[in-house]
Amino acid sequence: MSASSVPDCLIVGGGVIGLSLAYELANHGATVEVIDRGPIGREASWAGAGILPPANLATAIDPLDRLRALSHQLYREWSDRLREETGIDNGYRECGGLYLARSVGEVASLHAFAAMLRELEIEIERLSLAEVAEMEPALRELATGELEAAYSLPGEAQLRNPDHLRALALACGQLGVQIRSNCEATGFDYSNGRMTGVRTNTGSLHADRYCLASGAWTQQLLKQLGVTTGIMPIRGQMVLFKCDTPPFSRVLNEGPRYLVPRDDGRVLVGSTEEEAGFDKSTTEEAIDELAALARQLVPALRAAPIENSWAGLRPGSFDGFPYIGQMPGLDNAFAAAGHYRSGLHMSPGTAVVLRQLILGEEPAIDLTPFRVGRG
Ligand SMILES: Cc1cc2nc3c(=O)[nH]c(=O)nc-3n(C[C@H](O)[C@H](O)[C@H](O)COP(=O)(O)OP(=O)(O)OC[C@H]3O[C@@H](n4cnc5c(N)ncnc54)[C@H](O)[C@@H]3O)c2cc1C
The missing domain is CATH 3.50.50.60 (FAD/NAD(P)-binding domain)
Known part of the structure; x- marks a missing residue:
């Protein structure tokens, strides 16, 4: 030019x-x-x-x-x-996502989220608990236990x-x-x-x-x-599990937390939202909380080692x-x-x-x- x-x-x-x-x-x-x-x-x-x-x-x-x-x-x-x-x-995969709710509050927000997506004509499907277990066998324990509601978003992708x-x-x-x-x-x-x-x-x-x-x-x-x-900086912490094979295939979302399965068996678990200035350190409390969530949702992660953890600063806006x-x-x-x-x-x-x-x-x-x- x-x-x-x-x-x-x-x-x-x-x-x-x-x-x-x-x-x-x-x-x-x-x-x-x-x-x-x-x-x-x-x-x-x-x-x-x-x-x-x-x-x-x-x-x-x-x-x-x-x-x-x-x-x-x-x-x-x-x-x-x-x-x-x-x-x-770059790892772009249209892997789909599951949105999960275990409490009354989460169920209400999930239904509202589903209604909003339907308004936008974005494909979203309510699943029975049996369907969840069938789609992702790694969630069988959850589906027969604490899970209250679930939706599938086939268009969710990851990279x-x-x-x-x-x-x-x-x-x-x-x-x-x-x-x-x-x-x-x-x-x-x-x-x-x-x-x-x-x-x-x-x-x-x-x-x-x-x-x-x-x-x-x-x-x-x-x-x-x-x-x-x-x-302003908003800190987000992450935990990375290493499994031999991917334990599930879709992104699992619960409220602001998520588990992302990578092709190589790694599972990424995130994330927190913290005002900590420009401090990028991780905290034991947050890493333990994320790891516990992952192990509650997916029993296969109970035996999997944590390979890494880190934090990044999202550029938040008011x-x-x-x-x-x-x-x-x-x-x-x-x-x-x-x-x-x-x-x-x-x-x-x-x-x-x-x-x-x-x-x-x-x-x-x-x-x-x-x-x-x-x-
Ligand atoms: C834990 C976590 C999970 C996230 N998950 C997702 C997700 O799943 N999907 C999604 O879409 N987004 C996600 N995000 C948000 C996303 O990562 C950010 O919104 C995005 O990366 C912002 O990109 P950026 O280029 O603006 O900022 P950055 O990647 O921070 O890049 C800014 C660059 O500017 C440079 N810089 C700063 N000051 C100067 C200077 N004075 N001179 C020269 N260089 C400078 C820095 O070194 C840096 O490299 C996540 C973020 C975090 C932390």
């Missing part, structure tokens, strides 16, 4: 949002540079579970549902393309975040995107309503346009530009909406952050609408509800 030596766009943050935007921009002919203060893709995007619940663009009205649905529609295509371009399988990030980074590199790790943005230069440079620990960098995709750390950077958002758009008062600066629990899911859609905005096209989704500077 640009004939000058500076890139068309400099992206601050090499998580799934920054890399997806870089991939999308580069696929549309833009020259792009991505910087990250650490290694690429090792923060929230690496830590997440990779659950992609179903969505329906034809019926979605709520702006968040529309962004989710646009992304959902794109995921299969992006996964196929990334596999062709890089040889990396393996670290593989998806590796594929995105490699595909970006093949498209000529410059990726710099260990390069931290520390400040900004701007004049006459335009950003003119990003100061980093390795010197100033310049581009025609700039985008902050710095996850939970975005507000710290925006503060320097006098822009206020409600982005109203649950991400911030996607132009920065107030700066024509050539943009932000994309605050995707909270759904940043992996919403990344392709975010990349597409922001690419459209940055390249001067009409975004496929109205971005007003996501405007930067609210809050």
Whole structure:
């Protein structure tokens, strides 16, 4: 796009949002540079579970549902393309999901959730307890015991975040995107309503346009530009079990907790929602609680060893909406952050609408509800 030596766009943050935007921009002919203060893709995007619940663009009205649905529609295509371009399988699987309830409160919220999905014409099926045991024999004990209600969502999918990030980074590199790790943005230069440079620990960098995709750390950077958002870190802890073979095949959800079966027998269990500042440590209490939940639901996990545990910082926002758009008062600066629990899911859609905005096209989704500077 640009004939000058500076890139068309400099992206601050090499998580799934920054890399997806870089991939999308580069696929549309833009020259792009991505910087990250650490290694690429090792923060929230690496830590997440990779659950992609179903969505329906034809019926979605709520702006968040529309962004989710646009992304959902794109995921299969992006996964196929990334596999062709890089040889990396990102683990995208339409494995389906089961939603489980063991208490009166959970049953009520599950029925409400099912009604909402039916309104959106998303396939969801109420299961008898016998059907649960038949579909997932690993849940037989639960189905004849504490389980009160269950639904099946055949359209739920999953991906393996670290593989998806590796594929995105490699595909970006093949498209000529410059990726710099260990390069931290520390400040900004701007004049006459335009950003003119990003100061980093390795010197100033310049581009025609700039985008902050710095996850939970975005507000710290925006503060320097006098822009206020409600982005804050929300810690999520995870436990990884290792089984010889996958004990079940669908994502199991109960309230905000879930178990994700990987092809190789690993089972990921998450997650907590904690305000702990920028502290990424795990706590014994949370890990024990997640492990106990997993063992209650799936007896096969009682004998399985815990292989690993970790925590990541989700970029939360005060109203649950991400911030996607132009920065107030700066024509050539943009932000994309605050995707909270759904940043992996919403990344392709975010990349597409922001690419459209940055390249001067009409975004496929109205971005007003996501405007930067609210809050
Ligand atoms: C435990 C857990 C489970 C989750 N499960 C799911 C799930 O199942 N499905 C789903 O869709 N989402 C899930 N999420 C949420 C999802 O992971 C996030 O919403 C998403 O990863 C956010 O992506 P990001 O690129 O904005 O942030 P990040 O991945 O955090 O990337 C931001 C990047 O910016 C860099 N950075 C920060 N400051 C600077 C600076 N000053 N200069 C340069 N670089 C900087 C960081 O180093 C980082 O690499 C989960 C999150 C967690 C923690």
